[in-house]
Amino acid sequence: MSREIRLNAFDMNCVGHQSPGLWAHPRDRSWQYKDLDYWTGLARTLEAAKFDGLFLADVLGVYDVFHGNLDAALRHSTQVPVNDPLQLVPAMALVTEHLGFGLTASLSFEHPYTFARRLSTLDHLTKGRAGWNIVTSYLDSGARNIGLTGQAAHDDRYDVADEYLEVCYKLWEGSWEDGAVLRDRDRRIFTDPAKVHPIRHKGRYFDVPGIHLSEPSPQRTPVLYQAGASSRGRRFAGAHAECTFVACPSKAVLTKSVADIRAAVAAAGRNPHDVKIFNLQTVIVDATDAQAQAKWQDYRRYISRDGALALGSGWLGIDFGRYSADEPLRHIETNAVQSSVDAFSSADPSKVWTVGELADWIGIGGLGPLFVGGPGTVADLLQEWQDETDVDGFNLAYAVTPETFEDVAAHLVPELQRRGAYKRDYAPGTLREKLFGRGAQLPETHPGAGYRDLRSAAGPRLSAAE
Amino acid sequence: MSREIRLNAFDMNCVGHQSPGLWAHPRDRSWQYKDLDYWTGLARTLEAAKFDGLFLADVLGVYDVFHGNLDAALRHSTQVPVNDPLQLVPAMALVTEHLGFGLTASLSFEHPYTFARRLSTLDHLTKGRAGWNIVTSYLDSGARNIGLTGQAAHDDRYDVADEYLEVCYKLWEGSWEDGAVLRDRDRRIFTDPAKVHPIRHKGRYFDVPGIHLSEPSPQRTPVLYQAGASSRGRRFAGAHAECTFVACPSKAVLTKSVADIRAAVAAAGRNPHDVKIFNLQTVIVDATDAQAQAKWQDYRRYISRDGALALGSGWLGIDFGRYSADEPLRHIETNAVQSSVDAFSSADPSKVWTVGELADWIGIGGLGPLFVGGPGTVADLLQEWQDETDVDGFNLAYAVTPETFEDVAAHLVPELQRRGAYKRDYAPGTLREKLFGRGAQLPETHPGAGYRDLRSAAGPRLSAAE
Numbered sequence A, B: 001m002s003r004e005i006r007l008n009a010f011d012m013n014c015v016g017h018q019s020p021g022l023w024a025h026p027r028d029r030s031w032q033y034k035d036l037d038y039w040t041g042l043a044r045t046l047e048a049a050k051f052d053g054l055f056l057a058d059v060l061g062v063y064d065v066f067h068g069n070l071d072a073a074l075r076h077s078t079q080v081p082v083n084d085p086l087q088l089v090p091a092m093a094l095v096t097e098h099l100g101f102g103l104t105a106s107l108s109f110e111h112p113y114t115f116a117r118r119l120s121t122l123d124h125l126t127k128g129r130a131g132w133n134i135v136t137s138y139l140d141s142g143a144r145n146i147g148l149t150g151q152a153a154h155d156d157r158y159d160v161a162d163e164y165l166e167v168c169y170k171l172w173e174g175s176w177e178d179g180a181v182l183r184d185r186d187r188r189i190f191t192d193p194a195k196v197h198p199i200r201h202k203g204r205y206f207d208v209p210g211i212h213l214s215e216p217s218p219q220r221t222p223v224l225y226q227a228g229a230s231s232r233g234r235r236f237a238g239a240h241a242e243c244t245f246v247a248c249p250s251k252a253v254l255t256k257s258v259a260d261i262r263a264a265v266a267a268a269g270r271n272p273h274d275v276k277i278f279n280l281q282t283v284i285v286d287a288t289d290a291q292a293q294a295k296w297q298d299y300r301r302y303i304s305r306d307g308a309l310a311l312g313s314g315w316l317g318i319d320f321g322r323y324s325a326d327e328p329l330r331h332i333e334t335n336a337v338q339s340s341v342d343a344f345s346s347a348d349p350s351k352v353w354t355v356g357e358l359a360d361w362i363g364i365g366g367l368g369p370l371f372v373g374g375p376g377t378v379a380d381l382l383q384e385w386q387d388e389t390d391v392d393g394f395n396l397a398y399a400v401t402p403e404t405f406e407d408v409a410a411h412l413v414p415e416l417q418r419r420g421a422y423k424r425d426y427a428p429g430t431l432r433e434k435l436f437g438r439g440a441q442l443p444e445t446h447p448g449a450g451y452r453d454l455r456s457a458a459g460p461r462l463s464a465a466e
Helices: A036-048 A071-075 A088-094 A112-125 A140-145 A154-174 A231-240 A251-267 A289-300 A305-316 A335-345 A355-363 A375-389 A403-418 A431-436 A447-451 B036-048 B071-075 B088-094 B112-125 B140-145 B154-174 B231-240 B251-267 B289-300 B305-316 B335-345 B355-363 B375-389 B403-418 B431-436 B447-451
Strands: A006-012 A053-057 A100-106 A130-135 A181-184 A189-191 A223-226 A243-246 A276-285 A370-373 A393-397 B006-012 B053-057 B100-106 B130-135 B181-184 B189-191 B223-226 B243-246 B276-285 B370-373 B393-397
Touching (some): A036 A403, A053 A130, A088 B036, A088 B088, A112 A130, A231 A251, A231 A447, A251 A375, A276 A289, A276 A375, A289 A375, A375 A403, B036 B053, B036 B403, B071 B305, B088 B100, B100 B431, B154 B231, B231 B447, B276 B289, B305 B355, B393 B403
Parallel strands (some): A006 A053, A053 A100, A243 A276, B006 B053, B006 B393, B100 B130
């Protein structure tokens, strides 16, 4: 059997997620994001196609770098309006049994004491299918609205994040021992108080003296996702992440990213394959190459270049509104973004990309690669990328939703299954068990496992606390 | 037709909510609080019985006043473990069409910018069935875990709350004009930027310059609930609340509370009947008086006195662990709690209550009255209380769940309907329309309506801001 390819669906509680403009396509239904039925239908589609999970992005802020305002973002619904992702999961969990849910939540916006309870609740209600994409910050516009003036220095954010995780691990792993909940009707004892411990955390950023409010959930710590790409971000991911998301436009860039991440995981004392790496990917697939190409040409007519540049300006921190569409990207010299631009340009090193071409690239599915073709063509490409880059799977953005996912289910998944490169059934158990084929809870080699016995001093020192 | 009696169900994402010990009853299912199916079943039961809503309490903290520790709370599952209530609603909304949802959320634990988006999302996903029970604080043990040393002074909390509401109103009512979302496929305009406004809030406690992240939901501002009983709390409720919850053990106390609340609403320039008042109430009803009495005797065997006193100690701020069960309540002289004890004692002024009797009272359904009887007996009592006190309805705690609600559905609701005192069908529209028989959004007389036009200076001044 070929190496297994893992698929995630990438979505957001908004309109046209990473395909600005395509909400106007007659078959796109993303404008129904406010309807639970829309989401439960999507969840059923993904589970039927045996996707590992649905990954819900989020931003608490607006894309206001392009032209220095948010007109383009509003006009083209570039991730605004955007609703809370958390509340979609319970409804989708109700109609599915296996699909995992990766929830994006920035630790800038909620205290770990209350956040840990939200995630424990999610893991309980999904019966162990919860994942958390740890975001340490995002748009400045979001931070300003909760009274922070701009973002804290990049490295400081990760120091806060390390301590934030430490508080969460203590609550999730250490506060309630296994067997604390007895539910003993005869003796009339629900919980054995001797097995519930205050975490007594006193740190640089947080003081949390008390117990966790939730009893242990199936996974205790939800599956941890991270997407940090800086060297400090990679160190953080190396310590904590069980899955990482990258957005690499070429095999060369992806190969390096995968190697760097696995090295960071190894440097943290873990098995380099204890992290599953997913590259952002858009797939337009149909019964034949010709039909897929025709579909792509149809979709392209709906791309909003301004919407795409509003996204790109927010991501890269550069106002593309100051340049004309035919401005070559390599002339845009900004230290902060040059590496992103370089990475992007490397998708075709012989080509000089323009701002307008960048917009068209972003316009369907964001910064990841786009594969267009029949089942064999796309399956070949995915297997080739996996073989050459050591990536574990793909995080599929949509062009038109739910059509993109329905097409993957109808055309791509059967082809990959035929090749022995895709599961025919879900593995049993929680999301963590499905992903790694072992226990429901963090492995012993993960730093979170060091907080299981709060009385011992064995816990790793992740932060300045203690 | 008799005056309509309104019923809410009172619950919490925990075990044995206000009936400590009764989780051990063989028919109680509250220990299944971690299962979505349990909650969707309850929601269906309540909607079939045409309850106005399900009201979800919450605490972010533990009951650690009794004996100065949380052993009794843990042992008897006295509202611990307790999970996030928010995530229950989307699953219940999926299987119902009319039932309203009152969500308890303390404004001590989340910033208004992110909280407003959570509630807008909830109102979208429920199609206008969201309510918010505004809590300004709760247990000290909760506050300590987010780094607050004890609660801020009582009055200060309400100053913060006034400004918190002002931020929410600006986001919900003012940021997006009606008609801002065009979804115009032909012109490729999703939102008209000219109709979306940054709120530019700069206050004493919060600075929120930006726009609301969610487009307007059916109700914009969710139906506002409040339960503050102090004079400052009543003033706050008079300004903001559309529904209030009280927990009065006698008709005399309830009559005064209802009159005080309506006076506070009038003092705020609103119609005194623009607020619906619900008294906490426990009902044990069966086909006959004798069967109901037998059921009650069965339930009583499961009361946990220590669990009840853990609750009572937390609520009243006094350690009942320092007294024996036969200690008369009137000997417990503590200024802070005397009024609560007096109010409680007035349920039967001729009687000297003991600590043990208080525990037995609290033990089934908390501090509200308990009615036990056949359909006619209980209907008589509810109508009598409504007639004499001017209360609008009852917030029904359970003894054993879902049995208590199933019994109300099977025995009490048909009897009230026969008397013309209970709706046979839901009114159309959102929760606010169902409750008040008029528009989906706040009436013009409500202070939140003053923030609809952020460019005018017409908004009321609720806080020290501006």
